[in-house]
Amino acid sequence: MSAEAMTSRERLLAALRGDPVDRIPWSPCVDGYFLSSLPADQMLDEREFHKEIGSDALLRHVPLYESTAPSTGGRPGNPRVDSRIERLDDGTLRFTYETKVGSLFEELEWNPMSPFVPWFTRRKLQTLEDIKVYMYALETMSMVPKPAYFREAVERLGDDGLVTADGPTSPMEHLINNEMGLEKLTYAFADDPDTMEQCFERMHELNLKAYAILAESEAEVVISYENLSTTLTSPTLYERFDQRYCNDYASICRGAGKTYLTHMCGRLTGFAGPLCHADQDGFIDVAPAPTGDIAFGEAKAGWAKDKVLVGGIDATAFAGLSPEEMRVYVRDLLVEIEKGAGSFHKFILGSGDALPKGTPVPVVRAVSETVRDYFS
Secondary structure: OOOOOOOHHHHHHHHHHOOOOOOOOEOOEOOHHHHOOOOHHHOOOHHHHHHHHOOOEEEEEEOOEEEOOOOOOOOOOOOOOEEEEEEOOOOOEEEEEEEOOEEEEEEEEEOOOOOOOEEEEEOOOOOHHHHHHHHHHHOOOOEEEOOHHHHHHHHHHHHHEEEEEEEOOOHHHHHHHHHOOHHHHHHHHHHOHHHHHHHHHHHHHHHHHHHHHHHOOOOOEEEEOOOOOOOOOOHHHHHHHHHHHHHHHHHHHHHOOOEEEEEOOOOOHHHHHHHHHOOOOEEEEEOOOOOOOOOHHHHHHOOOOOOEEEEEEOHHHHHHOOHHHHHHHHHHHHHHHHHHHOOOOOEEEEEOOEOOOOOOHHHHHHHHHHHHHHOO
8 A cells, every 4th residue: 555645535536446545545425314413503514524524525416417307306398298396285295297198296205304315105107107108208308417516516625535426327226216116116017028128228328318428527436326235126137137227337437537336235245246247347335234235355355356345334333333332343344354355455435325314423433533543
């Protein structure tokens, strides 16, 4: 490892490229879910929190384009879709998308305990007929670059880290996680696989347009939030659909000199073989048991040897350990990885998905202190 001290930006870029680093980067996933639980007199934004605890910021979900897809919060402007929002008597929000060939609607509510994540009480795609309406609307969907907010975030962050851009999720995982749910998608695919595959392909064509925008942007890191897990997707379907699509996105990003990562916070050992040969540069927010199932020393010595791996600390550790217990946990994890893989090549220590709401700040800061001590 290089003995010369690096900035967070330099450290993260080196780790992503597989170059020597002065120490492993440490970048927890920080979002509004966690930040909303900070004491009222200590409220910080994502950048400020990373700086406060001494971590290397990988800022998330900074938009670079707008879409007119019939999706929750989607922008108006699709000539085939008339969108409206109404609040029902019980406080539930209903989003309606009307077209000449049919209407779609979804309902959601906001849980005070998770104000940044909607809780769907009804997803918009329930039947194969809904899928056909959805496909009709996608034919006139457009995407428009919106670089100003991203540029502002880069200028504000400076050398304290990297601003990452969101890339669209592969079609099947998007439908499972957002528009349809696992049960409805499973039945629809069994009843009419041809229509479902046509839908996947149409979504993929539009995703390619979004990645073309990202390729021309200033973003250095693109993340698609796949949420892959054997609890939701079989290895067979992953190889048949998701991997092929993500390989295309990786190719576009790599051709533009960008790092393409997929957010995979679930159980991944069942995909180890395919992931080893996948084209993305790496996997982010990867978790050990109990929320995930990855042994990081084994992963870095085996299927993830030549991939960037970001994660390692399970969410339950942040929720349940004291600062001193976290120091022991992290030291043991670093020893495990170094012993198993022989190095920290292409590794960024992080949280297995977002920091839990209510995590005590001293517990998170203890990780920063432990990393510095381990490499001093």
